[in-house]
Amino acid sequence: MSKKxxxxxxxxxxxxxxxxxxxxxxxxxxxxxxELTEYMxxxxxxxxxxxxxxxxxxxxxxxxVIGASMAGARAMTSSSSPGISLKQEGISFxxxxxxxxxxxxxxxxxPGLGNIAPSQSDYFQAxxxxxxxxxxxxxxxxxSGQELADLTRTAFEYAxxxxxxxxxxxxxxxxxxxxxxxxxxxxxxxTFSPKSWILDGAKGRPSRIILSLLLNPPEQEDLxxxxxxxxxxxxxxxxxxxxxxTSDANMIVIAYGTAARIAKGAVKRVRELGLKVGLxxxxxxxxxxxxxxxxxSRHVREFLVFEMNMGQMIDDVxxxxxGRGNVHFYGRPGGxxxxxxxxxxxxxxxxxxxxxxxx
Amino acid sequence: MAKKIFQRPKYLKxxxxxxxxxxxxxxxxxxxxEVLEELDIGERTIGIPPAGCAVLAYNYFDVDMGEAPxxxxxxxxxxxxxxxxxxxxxxxxxxxxxxxxxxxxxxxxANRGENITVIFVNNGCYGMTGGQMAPTTLIGQNSxxxxxxxxxxxxxxxxxxxxxxxxxxxxxxxxxxxxxxPKNIRRTKRALTKAFKTQMAGLGxxxxxxxxxxxxxxxxxxxDAAKWIDDTMTQTFPLKVIKDEVGKLD
Amino acid sequence: MAKKEGLxxxxxxxxxxxxxxxxxxxxxxxxxxxxxxxxxYYPAExxxxxxxxxxxxxxxxxxxxxxxxxxAIEVYRE
Numbered sequence: 114m115s116k117k118x119x120x121x122x123x124x125x126x127x128x129x130x131x132x133x134x135x136x137x138x139x140x141x142x143x144x145x146x147x148e149l150t151e152y153m154x155x156x157x158x159x160x161x162x163x164x165x166x167x168x169x170x171x172x173x174x175x176x177x178v179i180g181a182s183m184a185g186a187r188a189m190t191s192s193s194s195p196g197i198s199l200k201q202e203g204i205s206f207x208x209x210x211x212x213x214x215x216x217x218x219x220x221x222x223x224p225g226l227g228n229i230a231p232s233q234s235d236y237f238q239a240x241x242x243x244x245x246x247x248x249x250x251x252x253x254x255x256x257s258g259q260e261l262a263d264l265t266r267t268a269f270e271y272a273x274x275x276x277x278x279x280x281x282x283x284x285x286x287x288x289x290x291x292x293x294x295x296x297x298x299x300x301x302x303x304t305f306s307p308k309s310w311i312l313d314g315a316k317g318r319p320s321r322i323i324l325s326l327l328l329n330p331p332e333q334e335d336l337x338x339x340x341x342x343x344x345x346x347x348x349x350x351x352x353x354x355x356x357x358x359t360s361d362a363n364m365i366v367i368a369y370g371t372a373a374r375i376a377k378g379a380v381k382r383v384r385e386l387g388l389k390v391g392l393x394x395x396x397x398x399x400x401x402x403x404x405x406x407x408x409x410s411r412h413v414r415e416f417l418v419f420e421m422n423m424g425q426m427i428d429d430v431x432x433x434x435x436g437r438g439n440v441h442f443y444g445r446p447g448g449x450x451x452x453x454x455x456x457x458x459x460x461x462x463x464x465x466x467x468x469x470x471x472x
Numbered sequence: 473m474a475k476k477i478f479q480r481p482k483y484l485k486x487x488x489x490x491x492x493x494x495x496x497x498x499x500x501x502x503x504x505x506e507v508l509e510e511l512d513i514g515e516r517t518i519g520i521p522p523a524g525c526a527v528l529a530y531n532y533f534d535v536d537m538g539e540a541p542x543x544x545x546x547x548x549x550x551x552x553x554x555x556x557x558x559x560x561x562x563x564x565x566x567x568x569x570x571x572x573x574x575x576x577x578x579x580x581x582a583n584r585g586e587n588i589t590v591i592f593v594n595n596g597c598y599g600m601t602g603g604q605m606a607p608t609t610l611i612g613q614n615s616x617x618x619x620x621x622x623x624x625x626x627x628x629x630x631x632x633x634x635x636x637x638x639x640x641x642x643x644x645x646x647x648x649x650x651x652x653x654p655k656n657i658r659r660t661k662r663a664l665t666k667a668f669k670t671q672m673a674g675l676g677x678x679x680x681x682x683x684x685x686x687x688x689x690x691x692x693x694x695x696d697a698a699k700w701i702d703d704t705m706t707q708t709f710p711l712k713v714i715k716d717e718v719g720k721l722d
Numbered sequence: 723m724a725k726k727e728g729l730x731x732x733x734x735x736x737x738x739x740x741x742x743x744x745x746x747x748x749x750x751x752x753x754x755x756x757x758x759x760x761x762x763y764y765p766a767e768x769x770x771x772x773x774x775x776x777x778x779x780x781x782x783x784x785x786x787x788x789x790x791x792x793x794a795i796e797v798y799r800e
Contacts, residue, residue, distance in 0.1 A: 137555055164554040168547070169580035176544035176577065180551020183538040184518070184559075188551070206541050312536035312552065314516035314559050322530040324539040326523075474729055478787040478797035489792055493763070494740035498791040654746060654785045687740070694740035694791075 117295050122261050123288040125296075126217055126281065127152035129265035130189050131160070132299040135215070137181035137188035139166040139174040143196045144229045145285035146219035150191065162302065171196040175203030175216070182212040183323050185311035187269050187302070191217035193285075194235050195226060197243070204278050205244030209325035209336070211310075213272035215265070217281045219288045222448035230448025231284035231371055236425035239282050240399040247337050249344045251279040251351070252398040254369040258292030264396070266297050273308075275347055282398060284421070286371045286450065347400055354402035355394040358384065362391030363472045364415040364464055366456070367406070367430050369395045376419050378453030383460050389469070390460055398426070403433040410437040415467050417441045419456055421449070439467070481505040483514040485534045494694025496651040496684030497525060500593060501532050503661045504562070508535065511668055517560040520549045524566040525599040543574025546581035549588045560671055562589040568598045571607040571633040578637065585642025585676040589667045592634070592679055594648075594709065595686040603689030607631040610708050615689075630708055634681045638715035644676040646714040650683035652701035656711070669721040678718075683709055727800040728782020730768050736794035737765035743786035743795060749779045752786060766794070 120128065127149050130138070138153040150167070157163035164181070168174035174190045181188035192200060197218045207214050220235045222228040239252045251271050255261045261283070268279040312321055327333040357377060359365060368376040373394040380392045393409065395402050410416075416438050418427040423446050431440055443459045445451045464470065480486065483505040489498040508514040514535050521529040523542035530537035540548040545563030553561040570578050570592050581588065597615055598604040605615040605622060608630050612621040622630075638646050645667060649660040660682055667678035683705050685697035692700060732743075732752075737759065743766050744752045755767040770778050782799035 137551065139551070166550070166554065166584075169576055172544065173547040173550075173577050173580065176541060176547035177551035177554075179540070179544075180520075180538070180548035180553075181555045182551070183548070184552045184555035186555040188555075202541055203544075210539070312518045312538045313556055314518060315534070315536050316515040320534050320536050322537050322539075324530055324537075326527050326539060474798035474800055476796060477782060477799045478784045478795070480793050484793070488736060491791065493738035493791075494742060495791055498793070499789070502793060654788050657788055694742050695745045698742065698745075 117293040119291055119293050120258065121148055121289060121291050122258055122283065123148035123219070124152045125258050125261045125294050126265050127156055128296060129262040130215065130269070131156045132296055133187065133266045133269040134300045134302045134305065135187045135189050135269060136160065136162055136302060137164045137178065137186040138190065139168045139177035140190050141168050141171045141174050141192065141196060143193045145221060146191055146193050146217065146288055148288065149217060171199035172202065175200040178214050179203055179206060179210070179212060182207070182214050183312045185308050185313060187213070187273070189215040189217065191219070193219045194221050194223050197235065197238065201244035204250060205246050205248065206325055207278040208248035208250065208340070209246060210323050211276040212323070213276055214278045215268045215272055215281065216278055217283070220282065220284045222446065228448045229285060231286035231421065231450060232446065232448045233284065233370060233372060233421040233425070234446065235282070236398065236420070236422065239280050240429070248340060249399055251275065251277055251347060252282055253279065254282045254396060254398050255287065256370050256373045256394060258290065258294045261287065262294050262296050271351065275343060277343070282370065284371050351397055352400045352402040352404065353396035354405050355396060356405060357392040357394065359391030359393060359409060362389050363413055363469050364388070364390045364417065364460065365409055365413050366390060366392045366417045366419055366460065367395070367426070368392065368419040369398060369426065371450070372419050372421050375451055375453055376456055379456035379460060382453060382457040383464070386461070388460065388464050390464070401429040401433060406430065406433040407435070410434050414438050415441065415463060415469060417443060417460060417463060420444045422446045482509045483534045484532055487531055489532065490528055491525065492688040494685060494687040494697060496595065496682070497593065499651050499657060500591070500660070500682055500684060501529060503657070503664055504591065505533065507661060507664045507668055511665070511672065513560045513668065513672065516558070517562065518552050520545045520552070520561070520563040522563070522565040522569040524569050526564055526566060526593065529564055543569050543572070544577055545569065545574060546586070546588070546590060547577040550581055550586050553586060553588050560668065562591060564591045565593065566599070567592070567594045567596065567606045567608040571631050575633070578633070579640060582637045582640035582643040582677045582679070585644070587671055587674055587676055589671050590679040591664070592681040593684045594681055595684045596705065597686055597689045599686050599689055607633070608709070610705065634679065634714050637679060642677050643679065643715055644717040645670045645678040648681040648683070648709060648711050648714060650701050650706065650711055651685065652683065652698040666718070666721060670718050673721060675718055683711070727778050728780040729770070729778070729798040730780060730786060731796045731798070732766055732768050733794045734759050734765040734767070735761070736792045737763060738792055739763035739765055740791060741766060742789040742791070746785045746789045748783065748785065751780050
């Protein structure tokens, strides 16, 4: 039985990764996620089958992960916004070559070098592919220490199951906060069933090729069709969200990650004032949890999207609602952290402007 | 009874090379395949082909092959080798791949002393994209992006990547050879053999730079291209052992 | 002088007509065929096709095969 431990968010990802059987980590220093890289350096050092490499660049790090994944390891890299931009080439290759890997993005304010404060500036980059080509990346957005640990395990499982890169999207606040966590039991990597596609030398079997160059358009189309079918399955199987006080609500706040924690505080406050407001927190950002939103739209008219950016997830909310309801937006970009009171005020003003108290 | 003394090596598939007439790539593929066979390591070898003409190397080598993004061969090879240290890992990279877009990955893999073998094909141009200037294009050499010949002031001088890599502390064996004559082809094979043996002995980073003809982009006949390597290209890139901390290997 | 007897077989459909073998053959036993192959090249052609003639000059040195980029040449030796 695992016991509760108090741990920083970044380190919790590291510990959960090791317990999930991650045996290869390559990374490059960038704030605000260095604690994860440092944790992996120490953790891999303590394993006789673990590899840690401080790479010369973000590019090298993601490409080392490509190599490790080809060779069958559960592999991870991590970075923060500008570093994730640099990794996008590799993420596109991971998608094309159908290689599992986990990538952690501790988002910061941007564009450009931006700052190192908590932000949700990379939603588009994360959910729209980020790199070149016709592909998707599974995106998980934890909102607590416990969820960082649990979703890291999930990330490795999805990566292997769907042979796809999986992105864990957090921010500096998630990375720095200390919360009690119960970690899942470590997996013995020797119990993993052997992967049928890895490159480990063609002994007693035909040689294998892992590639992404498909000069012949019908072959490229075949890959794109295959990926599309896979994405369809993923879209059916894994959307995850948390509904908080939504059953009687006539207004719904939609937020993820750090923003969702703040929004939850705001919902609690306005509930005390008698406002029937609930929170829908997407946990998978791609695939986006369309169904709960669509169901809510049967009895809810007003939706407030709160993000720590100038409006990115709102596009997915509108797509999910398919024109039903009014979608409002409140956002603070640049690494500014809103207070629950600030969100509560916004909720209050929309609530009364729309005369929801009369519902 | 006549005995067959020269045939397709075991680790080359029975495929027709897509390379242009007189191209050095396929000769080099054959030499690598022969070495893998002679050292009996083909069944535990993983090759990392580049972006460039040789990207399709995976259609020819009958060993496990994993394609790397342009220039990232040494990083991908690092990931494979660290995960499976008892396997033999080689990257096969052209001059643009290794000496322009992938310089950082290559230098750092060498400096870390990654126990991999890098095959660096220097043909002085970007072949697949149609003969643009490469980092190794000679001064005065024509290319589609140096129409009047490479000019040092405008285009910089060719880069001596192998010599740079020799400075890296983790590299142990670096040799420059050529595919230009029977003698040089044999020498290339000896160098490849030593490079793979270096890796088998766990000694560290080995690299063989091979001056290789690109008759089509050089606008020469294959015979003239081979001669041009010997007469002209070797003036800038002399054939020699650049670094050898390995010594004699059994 | 006792001479090692050799023989080469050129697969005309693999040959791309680079003629490096012609330049390499020490005994000048390879010529350009006057018939195109399926790829549209005039392939190299061995001039001692009949292996039963006693006065063969080819000694099976394999230099032609060594320089052939397309593995189009197989070499046999007695």
